[in-house]
Amino acid sequence: EPEPEPEAKPEPLTVAPPVVEAQPASLPVEPAAPAQPAEPAKKSSSASAAAAAPAKIVASPKRKTAPSREHAQSLDVTVSNPERVGDGMSAYIAYTVDTKTTMPAFRQPSSSIKHRFSEFLSLYKYLAETYQGMIVAVCPPKDAIGTSIIKLKSSGTEITPFIERRAAALDRFLRRLCDHPVIREDAVLRAFLESEEKVPKPKTNTLAVMAAKLSSFMETDEWFEDKQREIDTLDAQLKKLHVAAEGLVARRKELSSSTTAFAESFAALAEAEEVAGLTKAMHQMADVEAKIAKLHNKHAARDFYDFGEIINDYVTLVTAIRHCFVQRVIAYKDWQAAEATLTKKNEAEAKFKAQNKSERLPQAAQEVSDAKDAAAAAKKHFEELSATVRGELEAFEGIKVKELQETMVSYVEAIMTLEHQTVKAWEAFLPEAKAIETL
Numbered sequence: 172e173p174e175p176e177p178e179a180k181p182e183p184l185t186v187a188p189p190v191v192e193a194q195p196a197s198l199p200v201e202p203a204a205p206a207q208p209a210e211p212a213k214k215s216s217s218a219s220a221a222a223a224a225p226a227k228i229v230a231s232p233k234r235k236t237a238p239s240r241e242h243a244q245s246l247d248v249t250v251s252n253p254e255r256v257g258d259g260m261s262a263y264i265a266y267t268v269d270t271k272t273t274m275p276a277f278r279q280p281s282s283s284i285k286h287r288f289s290e291f292l293s294l295y296k297y298l299a300e301t302y303q304g305m306i307v308a309v310c311p312p313k314d315a316i317g318t319s320i321i322k323l324k325s326s327g328t329e330i331t332p333f334i335e336r337r338a339a340a341l342d343r344f345l346r347r348l349c350d351h352p353v354i355r356e357d358a359v360l361r362a363f364l365e366s367e368e369k370v371p372k373p374k375t376n377t378l379a380v381m382a383a384k385l386s387s388f389m390e391t392d393e394w395f396e397d398k399q400r401e402i403d404t405l406d407a408q409l410k411k412l413h414v415a416a417e418g419l420v421a422r423r424k425e426l427s428s429s430t431t432a433f434a435e436s437f438a439a440l441a442e443a444e445e446v447a448g449l450t451k452a453m454h455q456m457a458d459v460e461a462k463i464a465k466l467h468n469k470h471a472a473r474d475f476y477d478f479g480e481i482i483n484d485y486v487t488l489v490t491a492i493r494h495c496f497v498q499r500v501i502a503y504k505d506w507q508a509a510e511a512t513l514t515k516k517n518e519a520e521a522k523f524k525a526q527n528k529s530e531r532l533p534q535a536a537q538e539v540s541d542a543k544d545a546a547a548a549a550k551k552h553f554e555e556l557s558a559t560v561r562g563e564l565e566a567f568e569g570i571k572v573k574e575l576q577e578t579m580v581s582y583v584e585a586i587m588t589l590e591h592q593t594v595k596a597w598e599a600f601l602p603e604a605k606a607i608e609t610l
Contacts, residue, residue: 244274244275245272245273246270247270247349248270248346249268250268250338251342253335253337254266255330264337265285266338267284268283268284268364270284276361277364277365286363288311288337290370291311291341291344292313293372295309297372298357299491300373302357303502304556304559304560305351305354305495305559307354307494308344308351311341340484388504395499398564409485409486409489410486413482413486416475416479419479420474423468424467427467430461431464433460434460438454441457448606448607449607451603456604459597459599459600470586473585473589478578481574481575495560496560499556502556503553505549506553509549509550510546513539516535516542517542519538520532520535
């Protein structure tokens with residue numbers, strides 16, 4: 172099911188003092204303005220005009236959190252400024268990838284390159300095929316509906332919420348790749364960040380190979396068996412939480428719409444009132460309700476971008492972990508197949524010796540030697556891959572704790588700021604409401 176799309180992105184907010192080292196990009200919180208005199212009766216309320224104005228699409232907030240791992244050289248990337256290129260069915264969206272680094276392997280300390288979505292997807296496929304046993308961040312999936320809407324637009328530069336959401340997801344995708352201590356050194360990733368060169372296609376269809384080799388495997392390692400159960404539980408909990416977050420976003424958007432409708436109706440009632448003092452207070456209350464409606468919409472966007480999307484990221488990371496498990500199963504099956512081949516070669520050599528076929532023995536002995544080497548190599552690959560997966564899972568646990576803690580702190584601070592703005596708006600109006608009693 173398509174994810175709910177908020178009508179407008181939230182304006183980044185600041186809460187003092189900061190709890191974590193780095194917070195989302197912020198702007199000063201505007202204090203609530205004192206209540207202004209209302210227009211005379213019979214004139215349209217500003218609440219109606221504000222509610223009728225179309226929501227402006229602004230740049231999506233970027234989570235400027237510190238890297239999850241410590242690195243000797245910095246590699247900071249951002250994906251922003253989605254831009255429509257071309258018209259009609261040949262149209263596509265190009266995203267600007269800005270890179271700043273102190274890594275000596277890069278030609279320049281900073282660069283700015285444009286890539287389309289399909290190139291990000293090719294990069295993911297290449298890295299997932301190349302780095303077996305490692306948790307490779309998953310690229311956002313294709314969206315046929317969202318892409319078709321872009322292509323069907325005859326012209327224009329409007330960036331839809333779908334494109335803004337994808338840009339934010341691609342930003343997090345590249346940041347995770349560049350945070351990995353091994354993947355960040357990859358030459359293809361470096362070329363992707365520095366130039367518009369095409370990413371080489373993987374040699375095989377990894378997922379197809381995985382699906383073909385997954386049948387009839389029984390885990391014998393207790394540690395991996397426990398980890399698979401933990402990942403299964405985590406996956407189910409994350410998906411359930413993501414669904415709940417989507418429902419929360421939808422309810423907050425409904426609350427915003429209902430509050431807007433209430434503000435408009437209350438403003439209309441104020442125009443029918445003949446008592447000047449009451450008319451003034453009612454118009455001011457309608458203006459406050461219109462402001463609260465906008466805050467509810469920001470609330471929904473915060474739920475979506477600062478919480479729901481981060482949870483969805485971890486759902487995709489669980490998918491990447493499952494890929495690691497599958498790659499280990501494939502390595503185990505390859506090892507067992509090599510051992511079976513060695514057994515057959517030994518039996519063939521023994522048969523030739525029993526039949527006294529000396530002319531066949533040299534070739535049989537060579538085949539046994541080659542089979543032994545292949546079996547030893549397959550066993551070594553399986554053991555190394557198992558160690559890699561184990562290390563990746565241990566690192567993932569630490570990163571998960573840190574990132575979820577930062578997500579919760581950032582989310583709670585943003586919600587507290589929005590609630591504070593709500594209280595300030597009502598506090599500014601309250602004296603005007605009380606003044607009606609003295610008229």
